[in-house]
Amino acid sequence: MGPATILHADLDAFYASVEQLLDPSLRRRPIAVGGGVVLAASYEARAYGVRGGMSGWQARQLCPQLRFVGGHFRDYQRLADQVMAVLRDFTPVVERISVDEAFLDVRGATHLFGPPPVIAEEIRRRVRAEIGLAVSVGVARTKHLAKVASQVAKPDGLVVVESGREREFLAPLPVELMWGVGPATQARLHARGVRTIGELADVSPAALQHLLGDAHGAQLAALARDHDPRPVAPRAKARSVGAQSALGRAPATAEVLNDAFARLADRVASRLRAAGLEGRTVSVRVRFPGLRAVTRSVTFPDAIASTRALTEIAAFLAARAIEEEAEHAITLVAVSVSHLRRDAGLQLPLPFEPRARLDEAARWALDRSVDAVRERFGRGAVGYAPVVLGAAGSVPDEFRALAEHDLAQEAE
DNA sequence: TCTGGGGTCCTAGGACCC
DNA sequence: TCTGGGGTCCTAGGACCC
Numbered sequence A: 001m002g003p004a005t006i007l008h009a010d011l012d013a014f015y016a017s018v019e020q021l022l023d024p025s026l027r028r029r030p031i032a033v034g035g036g037v038v039l040a041a042s043y044e045a046r047a048y049g050v051r052g053g054m055s056g057w058q059a060r061q062l063c064p065q066l067r068f069v070g071g072h073f074r075d076y077q078r079l080a081d082q083v084m085a086v087l088r089d090f091t092p093v094v095e096r097i098s099v100d101e102a103f104l105d106v107r108g109a110t111h112l113f114g115p116p117p118v119i120a121e122e123i124r125r126r127v128r129a130e131i132g133l134a135v136s137v138g139v140a141r142t143k144h145l146a147k148v149a150s151q152v153a154k155p156d157g158l159v160v161v162e163s164g165r166e167r168e169f170l171a172p173l174p175v176e177l178m179w180g181v182g183p184a185t186q187a188r189l190h191a192r193g194v195r196t197i198g199e200l201a202d203v204s205p206a207a208l209q210h211l212l213g214d215a216h217g218a219q220l221a222a223l224a225r226d227h228d229p230r231p232v233a234p235r236a237k238a239r240s241v242g243a244q245s246a247l248g249r250a251p252a253t254a255e256v257l258n259d260a261f262a263r264l265a266d267r268v269a270s271r272l273r274a275a276g277l278e279g280r281t282v283s284v285r286v287r288f289p290g291l292r293a294v295t296r297s298v299t300f301p302d303a304i305a306s307t308r309a310l311t312e313i314a315a316f317l318a319a320r321a322i323e324e325e326a327e328h329a330i331t332l333v334a335v336s337v338s339h340l341r342r343d344a345g346l347q348l349p350l351p352f353e354p355r356a357r358l359d360e361a362a363r364w365a366l367d368r369s370v371d372a373v374r375e376r377f378g379r380g381a382v383g384y385a386p387v388v389l390g391a392a393g394s395v396p397d398e399f400r401a402l403a404e405h406d407l408a409q410e411a412e
Numbered sequence B, C: 001t002c003t004g005g006g007g008t009c010c011t012a013g014g015a016c017c018c
Helices: A014-022 A056-062 A073-088 A107-113 A116-131 A143-153 A166-170 A183-191 A197-201 A205-212 A214-224 A254-275 A307-325 A360-377 A385-389 A397-403
Strands: A006-011 A031-034 A038-041 A067-069 A094-098 A101-105 A135-140 A158-160 A240-251 A277-287 A293-304 A329-342
Touching (some): A014 A038, A031 A056, A073 A116, A116 A158, A135 A143, A143 A166, A183 A205, A205 A214, A240 A254, A254 A277, A254 A307, A254 A329, A293 A329
Antiparallel strands (some): A031 A038, A240 A329, A277 A293
């Protein structure tokens, strides 16, 4: 059994903490970032039961004096990047898993900086002193344990799980603290009388697989017994790139679909081209009032990366799905491209609809020139007509960018 | 009065091939 | 006129994560 050298560092109530850092009058007060939906709540707001993901009105019911603040999304990215830079001062083995959290393996850093708990405290001290934010840290032998430990450490704490005491640490904790246990799994486990990780470890892997499916059951059985071999590693290459847009309640017309998918396809295709990627499969998701949603996808022999091809394919798939479902209103549309590969440079004509076969190479070349202008003058400088005119997107691009995964890894 | 946006992985059935 | 098994790919849906 190896030593506990894996750290999980997680910024506390990140968006809300940044707002309180930027505006001292918000400190020690219940605030929420967002409007229609709570993107993040300060700890003062959480004391009232306010949680991320809640609708705004629901949050106000719980906490009438709740202050909603606009998101300074560029500052979130900037400050989180500074925190990551601090982490990289201790080891290059940093795996960033979202804007505000990361794993580190400090195995090779102890001779310079001391044992892992000392490194963890130094990280917390520096992030507090240099950036002004609280970061909680878990230290353990595995990623899963380190992550659970940082959750237990919050707010503004440090929890070290000593090597050899892992199962003792896990046993009393509720199952929903485990990576991979969400509402559905939690409900199934509770129905079986399993509430703690210790109780979960007492269930046979076979029984868990029967209850939760082969892969998921086996994984939870392993994690509950503290078997987690995953190393801290840079992110694997991206497998899909997508974008979505909530529409409120919109009529399911061709105009709405064309406009929405033009905007989404523009985002997705630009990111693909910037990363030198293209994809063979286009998937579309349409959500109807009542949260029911359907998915449609199509896979081509050749990959695409042009905005126009993606727009046409996505709008076509969505229109067909809406017709099949006999719906007349939609609340959300999404498009995603998968089966990614390095762009071949040579773009073949797309055999999607022979009548309207357009030269994919020409579209791609046009898109590249649009990308180049935007790079110099900004996104608003140039765009296809529906994108420019339909710029009523409710969410700023800076927020979308926060959630994007890094595509800058080699694919295939 | 009903949850944003960007992702990953798994499952199950059907088509198709050997 | 159809028995048996194995593998891959595609599609649709769902759970989960931040």
